[in-house]
Amino acid sequence: MLIGQKVDFSYKGAEYTGTFISSSDDAITVKLGSGYNITLNRDSFKVIKEYPPESMEKDSLTEINQECGEDGICILTTGGTIGSSVDYKTGAVKPVKDISYLYNFVNNIDQFKLYHENIENMLSENVDAGKWLTFARKARDAMKKGNSVIIFHGTDTMQYSASALSFMFEEQTEPVIFTGSQRSSDRPSSDAFLNIEGSIHFASMEMGEVGISMHTGTSDDSVSLYRGTRTRKMHTSSRNAFISIGEPCMAKYSNGKVSQESYIKKPSENIVLKDRLDENVGLIYFYPGMRGEDFYNLSYNKKAVIIMGTGLGHVSSGILAVIKKLSKETAFFMASQCIYGNVNMNVYSTGRDLLDAGVIPLGNMLAETAMVKAMYILGNYPDDLNKLMKTNMKGEIEEIVR
């Protein structure tokens, strides 16, 4: 039987008509006339009649993958929940081909010139430094034509990608806005529609930065723009999972209007993209009883390691010994597992010992951001690693660390 083929069958003595959907080793799924799918054991399902397969209706949605035009907003899709839909026949997740249905409900959508280019179709856990470079180069190409840029991205690692582009674009002429959704866009309740609406309005601002456009709260009444380097996904599933850590959001969108909430950098005259990243960087989460050899293996041969220490920035004395051993080859930086607040290694003796061993505290910088930043600095300014890590470049750190 072919997927979508009409079939008469019997089950436990009664006869039915349905559409074949799928089968596994044990079971067969058919769709009844009522629209319900039912799944039956293979051996209790008897085919009575197979109808000739209908000429499969052509997918009316032909793939739209235009190059970005000029002076509009270029939407780059990379996959993730927002740009995917379930193929109900096979159960596979496919990229949405025509994304216009995602934003056609936006009021006054005609006033925006929107282009769409699909550059990837991946779950965001599979995004890596190589992909950040691709995203950045595509964004640069779009900006060169006078477009601001919206990137549809899976939410899981959006904060890493946004940080990477924040650092790599030393100067930018247009805003680059990441957006995504926590509920897939094939659900009527999806947050995608409002998040995109917000991102379109944020992309129309005077702004030379990278931001993240996601729901402000659980209600469908406001979207916030968060700074790419200071944002974290703080909930596995809720709409308001994204939040700026320790600072207000950059702007809010509500009822068709954008309001600025904190400092936003103006656009530059030129684009400066530093598209080199050195991936030889580690991110280590310290835990009680962590074995020195495990820490050693994770850090060995790395150019830089970001430690997520406890509290104000601590690790056990056993780990301290390993750091001392490796600190000639590897630069160690300290961020906190607490997520909120500053690292301060002057309060307790452990902290002071770590400072003596050469560990550099990173203030209130998020550990994930720090890791991406280290890749960028090692790729472009390897000699200034220690100094630049402590310097505020893209709003990633409050400069209280001297």
Next chain:
Amino acid sequence: MKIGLEIHFQLKGNKLFCSCSTEGTESGSAFQRKLTPVMGEMGMVDSAVKYENIRNREFLYRVSSNSCLVEKDEEPPHPVNTEALNTAIAISEALNCKILDYASFMRKIVIDGSNTSGFQRTGIIGMDGYIQTSGGPVRISTITLEEDACRKISEKHGRAEYSLDRLGIPLIEISTEPDIADPEHALETAKAIGHFVMSMNNFRGEVDSIRQDVNFSMGFGRVEIKGVSKLSFIKDTLDYEIKRQESLKEISDLFHGKPPEIGDFIDITDIFNNTGSSMIKKAITSGKSVMCARLPGCNHLMKYGNYRLGRELADVAKNMGIGGLMHSDEFPAYGLTGEELSQIYSAARKMDEDAVIVVIADRDSTESLSPLLKERMNKIIKLDLAETRAATTNGETRYLRPLAGKERMYPETDIPLIRITEDILENIKSMVPKSLDEIKKDLIKKYKLSSVEAESIINNNLLSLFMSLSDGFKNPSLLSRILLQVMPEFEKKRGTKLTQEEIRDILGVSISGGNIYRRDDGIKSIIGIARSRGWDRNTLELALSLYILNAIPVSELEKRPELVPLNEAEIRGIINELSEEGQLNEKNLIVMFRKKTDHSFDPRLVMRIFTEMKKSDKL
């Protein structure tokens, strides 16, 4: 005539896809959402779904104590509630259905806001069964297990308000084929299905726990009537719908199936600059316009005799949030003067045979209303009456939306398939409810009740209470008398129903079962006191009377002197007093005696003593 039923009933315990309780109260917080029509799995947007979107509404959800992130649509569903699943399987067995090898859940798109997700999760458990009725078997097409929707609190100004308390309550839907012959038969079928439902231990049993949808067709398309709240309304609702369709058939015949063209709306706000109608004045002040349109040839069809074309059109306006649609058949009304009316009619260019409709709304709404009115008029005159209607609380129906199609169903990918194993089926056997006939026979045999008593217990929904009590109580016929006669009689005298707490005081238990002599907190019940005191039936009934009618607390009942039955000497004394006061005979004895004393007494003993005293000439 073809009639089919869809009966929905709620289960109590936990919700279907999370561990929240089915019972809860409001918590005070709220959030707001919108819903967007999306494509079904075949790439089409369902017509019912599209229609809702035209309404472009906002939804406000009130958070209840029995809700979590699942109800807020902020978290994927948890695994299915197995107790609810088992109940659905048991009901399917009882109604002779084929149980599917797997339970698989679908998303049924519903964007009227009643589900935060924009869809209802629903799965078929059993198919292809039947139920016996006096008119022959009525086939059951499917039994589904689904989540209940939010409870609607209000709807105004394009914003609907819902509570999350009902969302996710397990709901079993039993759908019949259109095998039902007439409204009477529909009522019987619903009752028969209702019996199975109510005999489940976890049937929720609240006011709104059973809802019926009625599918009806008399040749002009299938009408789905949603939410017939009471069994007794099924017949009224169907009778109303038959009349409605008959009258629309007459109207269609008058036009020979060729729909009249509704004119465009004309702004007539200026006519009312100095109007005396406070309603219109208020609307104009709030920025609304008064608009009218001509309906050629519709004079005396809008609301005249059996004709109600006006209401058919008003329903469309109402669904768009436009409060009133007035028409010429009801004029003069709403405080309109004759002068204003003639101005309206001349603006609309009304001829004698025409009708005029008037709406008060903002211009944009009226603009989107116009094509919908034309579409509805076309459908009606072409007698394509298929649609979804809502049952009203007075046994009528009104237009809700187009029929939903299969385009709105797609798989719930967040819930894995659940295999219905042989083990599950075996375990469920003891849960399968018995048919009414079987239960009646059991009652008669086990408790030696009369056939009438057995039937009354079943018909008055007292079965589960009786069963839970009878095992702990030695005298089933007294129990049946208390349940069927004594308690209802006191309820009637008092004018209010007994509360759950009162039933607990009297019978020791709530419906959940247990010891009849003590409440579950250990305090003696009235029945318990009766046993330890050796009260006879009359004393017990007097005690119940004191408790129910005079609000004497249970703890004081034992101390009441009138509950100590009169002894022979006391009875003799009263009889003596009575005979001195006047004529006393066997016929008036007990009545006179009762008037004389508050105390309990055994009438047979009184009669015996009276006869003895008479014989021995002591009177």
